[in-house]
Amino acid sequence: MNDATPRPPDPAPRFPGLHRRGFLAAGTAAGLGALALTGCGSSGGEDGSGDGRPRRGGRLRAAFAGGGASETLDPHLGNLFADAARAKALFDKLADYGPDLAAVPRLAARWEPNARLDRWRITLREAVFHDGTPVTAKDVLYSYRRIADPKKAYRAKASLEPIDLAASRAVGTRTVEFVLKRPTAELPNVLAAFGAYIVPARTQDFDRAPVGSGPFRFVSFRPGRSTVLSRNEDYWDGAPHLEELEFLVANEESARVNSLIGGQIEYAHELNPTSARAHEKGGRIGIVRLSGSVMQAFAMKTDRPPFDDPRVREAFFLIADRRELVDGALSGAGEIGNDLFGKGYEFYADTLPQREQDLGRARKLLKAAGAENLHVTLDTSAVAAGFTEAATIFRDQAARAGVKVKVRLGSKDSYWQDILDSGTLCCYRSGAMPIEAHFSQRLLTDSTTNATHWRHQDFDALYQQAQSTREKKARGAVYGRMQRRLHTEGGFLVWGFGDMVLGTAEKLRGVEAKAPANTLDWARFDKVWLR
Template sequence: MNVTPDHRDDVYQTGLRATNRALTRRQALLGGAAVAMSAALAACGSSNSSGTTSAGETAGAAASPSRGGRIRAAFAGGGAQETLDPHRANLFLEGSRSKMIFEKLADYGDDMAAVPRLAEEWSHNDELTEWTVKLRQATFHDGSPVTADDVLYSYARIVDPDEGFRARANLEMLDIAKSAAVDERTVRLVLSRPYAEFPNSMAAFGAFIVPSGAEEFADPIGSGPFRFEEWTPGSSLGLVSFDDYWEGRPYIDELEYLITNEETARINALLGGQVEYAHDISPASGQSHQDRDGVIFINLPNSGMNGFVMKVDRAPFDDPDVRRALFLLTNRQELVDAAIGGAGTIGNDLFGQGYEYYADHIPQRELDLDEATRLIEKAGASGAEITIDTADVGTGMVASASVFADQMRAAGLNVTVNNRDGGTYWSDILTEGHLATFRSGGMPIESHISQRLLSTSSTNATRWQRPEFDARYQEAISTADAGIRAEIYHELQETLHEEGGLAVWGFADWIVATGSKVHGVQPSPANSLDWARFDKVWVA
């Protein structure tokens, strides 16, 4: 599965109150099995009150970290064309491997707020156009220190307009020509405009620091917790622990990534003892193997957002009443149960639940079919022909379209489902159609707004274009006071909740599985610092 900032990066609340309408045929067929699957997942290993399982809790919480041993980790991969160049990383496999070999100045915590990594600290001028970053004492695998020149080289490489590297969009405001090293461990980064959220750019997927002059990555040198040993593209990557890692030597001696594209093959490799860690496991596998000895299933809450995008610039969704009707007719719990096997929580039509700046003061929207039907009639849209575009490009995408079609029909709409070509789906829905299934991995709420909801955003699938909205966003990122920024972000989310074009029905847990001797795997959301991180994991 690809990790992109737009959607796939990428895969909380209580259930909705019971609806007073009769179950549809699809609910009757899917609902019971989905709820049973969700309960089975919660029973996998031990779990806390939220149903989230952590390796520490399930595989001997009292066990102290021990050193030595090897972990073999199975991920889906990208074939023989995959790369170890961290600036070209795009897959989840490549994201995990890159952060084990390399480091960024910052990374995302579980709430998608930037936390320092190679940067020991940072500060900015009053205008938010200059950021001074003090580097911690860290060493590359060849023994050379990480310096300000390495940062400048890495960022200059990333923003090269001829390359199209992954993090270029996150660093597009950086003026490399004016940026400079203050001393060996201090770098001043000059921006072309005020940007209070620049730490998000330092933490962006792919914004890794490489040695100055590095161009070839077949035998990569980084400053991360593991050193390169051997690599067979499309098959495996072998790493060994780095004794001089700034945060301390990893507990394990060896880490091996194995590419296993089929999910069933990954779980079978774990069951057969060929690997100790299997990434991206389905709820069905969790249910099937919940009673197997020697296997622990770990939920990673809030790893993916699921929803529908309505194009607000074309009928019938150019009418705010029709958009509000869709918000109200959405049975979120049914979608969570049927589309993602109950492995997740319902949404409230906003991105970023649990993240920094999330507007959790907005009451949970509940199902109100009568009001939805009234709004549709008021808008003159009863019986309107609506097509839901979807594609098999992520867990729950096609299933959610089928379930939602039934929910919309119950409110008097005439709905069909159109299965598009998965290879072009994400680019197609940016300009085509009226309503489409959508999903996203983790990113800061500010990044979600800037990349998807401004008039100039390149991935604005809802076609939301409001000059006053754009102006308020610019106010937020030009304001040094975090409290004022939070107020503005909340205001923007209130507007989107009332009349936006993104209907967020749920947040999916991802599931990983480990052998029972593996400890320390954290239940952190995808794309965060502690997701798929092996330097703090041990075998006992």
Template sequence: MRPELRLPALSRRGFLGLTAAAALAGCAAPGSTSAGGPPRPGGRLRAAFSGGGAAEVLDPQDSDLYVEIARAKALFDKLADFGSDMSPVPRLAERWEPSAELTTWRITLRQAAFHDGRPLRAADVLASYARITEPGSSRRAKSTLSVIDLPNSREIDDRTVEFRLQRPYGEFPNALAALGAYILPGGTADFDRPIGTGPFRFASFEPGRTFLAVRNPDHWDGAPLLDELEIVVTNDEAARVNALLGGQVEYAHDLTPTSARTYESSGQVQVHRLPLSNFHGLAMKVDRPPFDRPELRQALFHLVDREELVRSVFQGSGQVCNDVYGKGYRYYADALPQRRQDLDRARALVRQAGAEGMTIGFDTSDASTGLKEAALAISDQAKEIGLHLEVRLGNKDTYWSDIAGNGVLAGYRSGGMPLESHFSQRLLTTSTTNNTRWRRPEFDARYHEAQSTTDEARRAELYREMQETLFHEGGFLWWGVSDWIVASAPGVHGIDDRAPANTLDWARFDKVWLA
């Protein structure tokens, strides 16, 4: 867990007082959903995100928050990233080739260079993955990359890496695209002035407040259109909106449906709704009372009125989910019967669990839009079955690290990722972000079998079985999925409205331009 010491985020007044000159020019970017005239690169884009205070980092392999991931994307690259359909897209990897038994994967690297001019080498890739998976590491991608037998992996030449795996892994390119699997220069030890291969070069950073990067003219995927990217932090959604309206920023991340509707029709801002991006749920820790009783977890499954939450929290701008992650994604078990609120069944399960009249701490926060509102609504619903869910508002700067180890019930939110990544990062015994403490050897065995087969039908069947187990016994309750809402000034172009959060083209500021 990160240190508790935090500096306060910018106040609304202080945030709105930010000033920076923006040169307005532009050119069209591939995949842009808006037109804005002929190419004319230049200018500074100022983007507002919520953040994590003084504990924010520039180490891309330790990035957890959306603002940290956006900065990491600006400065660094991965071997692959997820496309808008959640399939892996080559990035620093030019191509990959598996062996017939899926235990060896050969990666050919692109011709790319770090910001200091050093060429990207196979040794940098091996060193980066060794750092992620080193003993004692809790880096996000560790559990995914731990399948690699690094001592027996090798450089074939400067631009070719051969990964030997501990076991067959049919979806290994997903590991290359995992959150946090960024490539660093070999021997990187600090991030005071980070060096990557990304489209922007580091200029300055004040944790919890500001970040500035400048155009990398030598980026392997083409130079950015912007001269400068500035990311500013405020955890107040209204402040982000007001800064956009007042011209202090040109991009505001994570808006509520209310704000989007209020300002969209006025023409003051452009609203971008990124589909199937924002999964909302609860995380119950299954290794400790009272949620070590499966009956109580099932009681919550039957308690929650998903339709009402979509109406009240999303204000209709979303869809109900069915307690398993990844609605609409490949391998999603859409044949499971849709759960609906059943208070009689929920009451009976509470009695079976011996939990009648029990008070349970329910952690939530203003760290993410809708998190607190959902917790209050679910707490009200729980009164009808004799449970008292005591809503506790946590520190929005430290919320995600706090709930990882503490408490028993918490509001949860996730961006998009393939089902395979959701399983490997959150639900295996070795997962480093296992917030529900779900540890089942038989579940792990099914996952490993799914990865060892080249038979797509068999893999789909194993994933269906795993989701059915989670549907009945798991610690996650996914009640809804909403669009991710961002907004930009009218003169901003190149934002891809098709890209879910956490994918390649989300927060893709190297393709944004100003007009």
């Protein structure tokens, strides 16, 4: 999700100097980073002796950029990293994403489709809410129907679109039958969608005493300042090691770093690469790099000149020096891309040849397209780290191919909405999601966040073919065809995949750089402990 949602001014921060807003880094509207947990640094024993056994007790203080006085604990409304981390501490989804973005069961013990893939039965595991009531099929249907309310702007609404919620029903206390509008082989991805949390039926108020089924229970909430949670001893996946978890708002990255060094917090979310380099070998704080968390790209509008000509798009693919972009715009904190989303994720087409800079061929393609003296405006903004740097670097690279690029700086508040329909070339980024979701949300004719205006009925048909294909290998082959098409003539020039950087105190254990953004093991504080 992209960094898109405007927010009101922040109140006075808990820690001085922290004001910079931090949105989730995914590609539809605001985007995400990732924290995986199970073993960074030396392990503390039960008594802190270092024998690898987790220790129970203590309060972990975790600092995130926040959303000010308008913050809410409603898990269906979140847009920020802080919202996502709080939601997964208090609530559960039916499924979540593994390290390769394949869906894994959570509250759903299993799922079973019919032969046509247009009806799925979901069997719930035995789990209880914080008030002791069981999680039932009625709670699932209530939650999904609440998210789908056309009068509300809940994040998971678009993801749930394949489900006919009016026709879906409870067929037992712990069994839901979802009726779908069309065959959907990837329904588990829907169940794992960002914000698709299960709440008790009839719940409307989430900020005074929210009740979920997650690993932590509600204690207190001060919007824009702090949230305190306590261990849920009855959690179905095992009680957390921590006694308490406190989320603190610290909007400026420098304040998160200073608070970590000063011992005021044990975990600092989303540090910049410069801070990582400065502290990585110093030993005062731990640095955790979460690779593959953020796709970095330039988006070309394929329905208007000059990028309605596939030769021009290919020329731009060949203009990019991807290593220079990663090193310059991301300070080396990432790996190069190959004009496809989802490197390392399930179904990624990793057999396609890595595209390299070739200015000679780029010039020939531009000449063949009648665009030797091309002038293009590149829209960018300080809305995301590395955007303005990437624009400047690419401008200089394009000049060496005879293309004049004018860099235009846009508003941080409206950038993501502006670039959907305006301009021809822009900086773009996305956090983690399944490759199938990237197709459905950004590359189908009716996709609501189709930033490249990629609209091809034959491509849409391939997507529907994949969704109607039960066997995974055959479905993957269809996704491979779609990616080969995009690699040849798509509108996303994907030049890199950036790391998400976390800072940890020496006494925090159980954090591992393993999973990309938005996955099950990101911000999973029920599995960490304090030495």
